Amino acid sequence: xxxxxxxxxxxxxxxxxxxxxxxxxxxxxxxxxxxxxxxxxxxxxxxxxxxxxxxxxxxxxxxxxxxxxxxxxxxxxxxxxxxxxxxxxxxxxxxxxxxxxxxxxxxxxxxxxxxxxxxxxxxxxxxxxxxxxxxxxxxxxxxxxxxxxxxxxxxxxxxxxxxxxxxxxxxxxxxxxxxxxxxxxxxxxxxxxxxxxxxxxxxxxxxxxxxxxxxxxxxxxxxxxxxxxxxxxxxxxx
Amino acid sequence: xxxxxxxxxxxxxxxxxxxxxxxxxxxxxxxxxxxxxxxxxxxxxxxxxxxxxxxxxxxxxxxxxxxxxxxxxxxxxxxxxxxxxxxxxxxxxxxxxxxxxxxxxxxxxxxxxxxxxxxxxxxxxxxxxxxxxxxxxxxxxxxxxxxxxxxxxxxxxxxxxxxxxxxxxxxxxxxxxxxxxxxxxxxxxxxxxxxxxxxxxxxxxxxxxxxxxxxxxxxxxxxxxxxxxxxxxxxxxx
Numbered sequence: 001x002x003x004x005x006x007x008x009x010x011x012x013x014x015x016x017x018x019x020x021x022x023x024x025x026x027x028x029x030x031x032x033x034x035x036x037x038x039x040x041x042x043x044x045x046x047x048x049x050x051x052x053x054x055x056x057x058x059x060x061x062x063x064x065x066x067x068x069x070x071x072x073x074x075x076x077x078x079x080x081x082x083x084x085x086x087x088x089x090x091x092x093x094x095x096x097x098x099x100x101x102x103x104x105x106x107x108x109x110x111x112x113x114x115x116x117x118x119x120x121x122x123x124x125x126x127x128x129x130x131x132x133x134x135x136x137x138x139x140x141x142x143x144x145x146x147x148x149x150x151x152x153x154x155x156x157x158x159x160x161x162x163x164x165x166x167x168x169x170x171x172x173x174x175x176x177x178x179x180x181x182x183x184x185x186x187x188x189x190x191x192x193x194x195x196x197x198x199x200x201x202x203x204x205x206x207x208x209x210x211x212x213x214x215x216x217x218x219x220x221x222x223x224x225x226x227x228x229x230x231x232x233x234x235x236x237x238x
Numbered sequence: 239x240x241x242x243x244x245x246x247x248x249x250x251x252x253x254x255x256x257x258x259x260x261x262x263x264x265x266x267x268x269x270x271x272x273x274x275x276x277x278x279x280x281x282x283x284x285x286x287x288x289x290x291x292x293x294x295x296x297x298x299x300x301x302x303x304x305x306x307x308x309x310x311x312x313x314x315x316x317x318x319x320x321x322x323x324x325x326x327x328x329x330x331x332x333x334x335x336x337x338x339x340x341x342x343x344x345x346x347x348x349x350x351x352x353x354x355x356x357x358x359x360x361x362x363x364x365x366x367x368x369x370x371x372x373x374x375x376x377x378x379x380x381x382x383x384x385x386x387x388x389x390x391x392x393x394x395x396x397x398x399x400x401x402x403x404x405x406x407x408x409x410x411x412x413x414x415x416x417x418x419x420x421x422x423x424x425x426x427x428x429x430x431x432x433x434x435x436x437x438x439x440x441x442x443x444x445x446x447x448x449x450x451x452x453x454x455x456x457x458x459x460x461x462x463x464x465x466x467x468x469x470x471x472x473x474x475x476x
């Protein structure tokens with residue numbers, strides 16, 4: 001059953017017309033029609049099964065409330081832009097895998113640098129990718145995304161745990177991810193921090209409040225590491 | 239340090255010329271030159287640090303043996319072809335994440351079907367992707383890949399555990415992946431089985447020897463599910 005998001009508070013057994021924005025997609029692309037059902041998530045994260053009761057204007061009736069489990073842990077992905085389509089790919093998959101917030105920071109060794117106008121265009125595209133992945137994976141919330149300054153400018157004390165993916169084999173402070181998670185069972189929000197293709201600078205690894213973690217014995221690409229970490233966090237914590 | 243694979247048995251402090259196949263890539267693409275060092279894995283999975291001692295013909299000296307941990311668990315990914323570039327992407331990431339064997343089966347609801355000639359061309363491309371991802375992620379072995387028949391034709395009794403990713407919410411036999419892994423600590427080889435975009439047929443889920451697992455509370459795309467499972471297996475077992 002396809003899922004869509006409403007920007008309003010919905011009640012059971014009521015008709016709504018607030019999916020006009022999705023009407024073209026639903027009727028022409030997905031070929032849905034009168035009587036077809038779908039999932040709709042309202043602004044308070046309530047989920048309903050809904051039925052199309054009119055196609056023009058697109059109207060749906062909430063016919064059943066769906067009980068869903070919610071994740072309690074908020075996961076913030078802190079990473080720089082990556083080259084080419086790697087970043088698009090990463091945010092799509094990370095959305096499926098449970099990321100809640102993306103902060104794009106200016107890494108010292110960043111390969112990709114953008115001016116304000118290009119950033120604005122990228123954000124529009126990123127939001128579209130995130131929205132699509134949220135609907136497809138039947139998430140209850142749509143992750144947010146924004147550009148921030150360098151790593152030091154982010155207040156990491158707001159997170160209960162900051163998992164810093166650091167793969168330098170000569171660096172012995174890193175622990176295994178599963179050990180860190182098992183030793184820190186009580187947290188409501190965590191951040192996971194990744195470097196660009198070229199890795200972190202010395203200054204960046206001296207930021208406070210970091211828990212250094214190793215991600216297995218192989219070297220993961222910059223766009224693969226967040227997916228590994230989110231998968232393991234989901235499996236262990238949820 | 240870049241990694242390459244030799245098809246021979248190497249010894250320490252010897253010169254070799256068996257990387258001619260990689261010479262163009264090393265010298266022209268990666269711009270390596272006389273005196274540069276790299277990792278080389280020989281056919282017995284021994285790893286050496288090597289130095290380029292001559293560029294034409296490309297000759298290297300093994301200067302140091304590198305001690306590496308090997309994974310004991312063999313992981314076979316059993317999945318159908320997926321649409322577009324999703325399969326390319328999946329095998330690249332799955333190689334980084336530790337897959338050892340790929341078996342491409344004919345799913346009842348497969349979207350992509352190929353004749354023998356196209357299969358042969360695809361295999362050539364797949365092997366190239368797998369080789370590249372193996373070098374980049376510094377694996378000791380290069381995964382194998384082949385086309386097989388339908389799911390029933392695969393002898394699943396050869397694996398200690400067959401993890402079957404089944405996301406139908408009305409199906410209550412599925413357990414959480416982490417519980418299944420924690421309850422089956424002793425195995426040397428496991429398979430992970432995935433369906434096509436359209437899901438499994440009824441016949442396919444009646445195959446013997448399956449352990450049904452749920453992969454979190456969201457619905458993962460066909461190409462994302464193997465990455466989730468391999469990440470969690472790596473974090474829990476290795």
